Amino acid sequence: MPHSEWDYVMAAYIITWVVLAGYAIYVVRRLRAAERDREEIQQRLEVES
Amino acid sequence: MNATETPVEAAIAELRLGPPSRWLWGTTIVGILAFIGTQIWGFTTPPDANMGNLVKILFVHVPTAEISFLAVLVMFISSILYLVRRQERHDLLGAAGAEVGAILTALTLIQGSIWGRPTWGIWWTWDARLTSEAVMLVILVGYLALRSFTEDSGRRARWSAAVAILGALNSVIVYWSVQWWRTLHQPHSSPMTMARPYRYALRANDISMLLIFIALVAWRYRAARLERAAELLREEAALSQEGSHAAF
Numbered sequence: 478m479p480h481s482e483w484d485y486v487m488a489a490y491i492i493t494w495v496v497l498a499g500y501a502i503y504v505v506r507r508l509r510a511a512e513r514d515r516e517e518i519q520q521r522l523e524v525e526s
Numbered sequence: 527m528n529a530t531e532t533p534v535e536a537a538i539a540e541l542r543l544g545p546p547s548r549w550l551w552g553t554t555i556v557g558i559l560a561f562i563g564t565q566i567w568g569f570t571t572p573p574d575a576n577m578g579n580l581v582k583i584l585f586v587h588v589p590t591a592e593i594s595f596l597a598v599l600v601m602f603i604s605s606i607l608y609l610v611r612r613q614e615r616h617d618l619l620g621a622a623g624a625e626v627g628a629i630l631t632a633l634t635l636i637q638g639s640i641w642g643r644p645t646w647g648i649w650w651t652w653d654a655r656l657t658s659e660a661v662m663l664v665i666l667v668g669y670l671a672l673r674s675f676t677e678d679s680g681r682r683a684r685w686s687a688a689v690a691i692l693g694a695l696n697s698v699i700v701y702w703s704v705q706w707w708r709t710l711h712q713p714h715s716s717p718m719t720m721a722r723p724y725r726y727a728l729r730a731n732d733i734s735m736l737l738i739f740i741a742l743v744a745w746r747y748r749a750a751r752l753e754r755a756a757e758l759l760r761e762e763a764a765l766s767q768e769g770s771h772a773a774f
Binding site: 518 | 578
């Protein structure tokens with residue numbers, strides 16, 4: 478079945494939104510993990526000293 | 527480094543890890559709202575006489591392609607700054623730019639392919655613009671792979687700076703490919719090459735994509751600095767443990 482112009486337009490927009498939103502979620506998760514990691518090690522070092 | 531600082535403390539201070547600024551939060555919120563608004567604007571523009579509704583794809587494809595060049599420029603300038611100043615934060619900014627650049631370059635290729643199928647009748651061809659853009663993606667992915675394989679931070683930064691500087695030269699080929707060779711891809715689209723109803727929508731989408739880009743790079747850069755600080759603290763903890771064992 479041939480695709481309509483709208484199918485291509487929708488595909489381009491949806492892929493753009495999904496990829497950008499997915500990457501933003503990945504960055505936020507990485508940011509939170511790094512923040513937690515740094516705080517934990519910092520606390521451990523303070524306790525040790 | 528002042529007299530009371532340890533080398534690890536000095537290295538962490540050099541990463542400049544304050545809380546996220548109001549400027550960063552503002553850019554992120556304005557960027558998201560502007561992106562939603564300008565996408566709706568692009569999506570609701572009238573059909574073009576030649577391209578029909580497919581013209582709407584240009585409001586995502588052109589800004590993504592343009593901003594991917596900017597990402598490569600961030601990687602290029604940061605790498606030069608790293609080699610000149612040897613400050614780790616420049617290396618981390620370059621890596622953040624490269625990662626966002628890889629996402630945008632991959633998106634540019636996908637959007638272009640989706641536009642090309644109904645317009646040219648093919649998903650892909652080994653045209654100079656498409657091929658050089660695909661090479662750019664390979665370079666960016668290669669740069670990120672090199673970083674993940676190299677454990678020593680100094681060596682990682684030096685090697686990846688060299689790859690980044692050489693790899694960024696390919697963006698000149700990508701940009702001029704449509705002028706230097708006879709290509710299926712048309713010359714550069716910009717607000718000035720488009721009819722009035724589309725011009726402002728494209729310019730607005732350029733600006734919103736720029737804001738999204740700044741926010742993504744800035745947050746990714748912050749995550750990279752936090753990860754590096756954690757890595758430095760982990761090394762210090764390991765050293766202090768070794769020291770306490772040696773004392774016994």
